[in-house]
Amino acid sequence: MKPITAITAALALLSGAAALDIQKSVIISYPPETPDSVMTQAKKAVIDAGGIITHEYKMIKGFAAKVGEKVLETVSAMGAKYQVLVEEDVEVHAVGGL
Template structure:
């Protein structure tokens, strides 16, 4: 009985530790569309996933997706994404994902 409690406690601790990794959120969109847009998007998503990141949303109206990447490797992941896009002869836009308020008043 006590062994089960210890094992469950360890598993919960491991899950909590995994979720505690700080991440940065970005939106990636393709400005110019390469000939094989779907392959390019798949290649870009694979870069994120293989580096420990997560695709959080795929956009259908515009070609792109949002992602979360580990904060410690974010810069190298973003550079790798730019290299993949360059090889596909397309320009991509990368920007931090953040809240935007349409009715906010600045300076008050």
């Protein structure tokens, strides 16, 4: 196999694997008594995985992010002891209609 063919095949495989991790907008929140270090670790995991912190909340302990589904499993496991809540960030309406 020619080197260029091997490189092309490897790049195609890597790009296919990256495409499988679909980005989602989520809100990740914790109970008030959760140590700050837990949330800091979760934010680091999001950023290390290529995600983006889109908002940090002041009224609740939590943040919004756009991140791949795979890292959400990691964040959930890291915060399980503290009952982390990971929910999809969607638009809601108080009274019918869009």
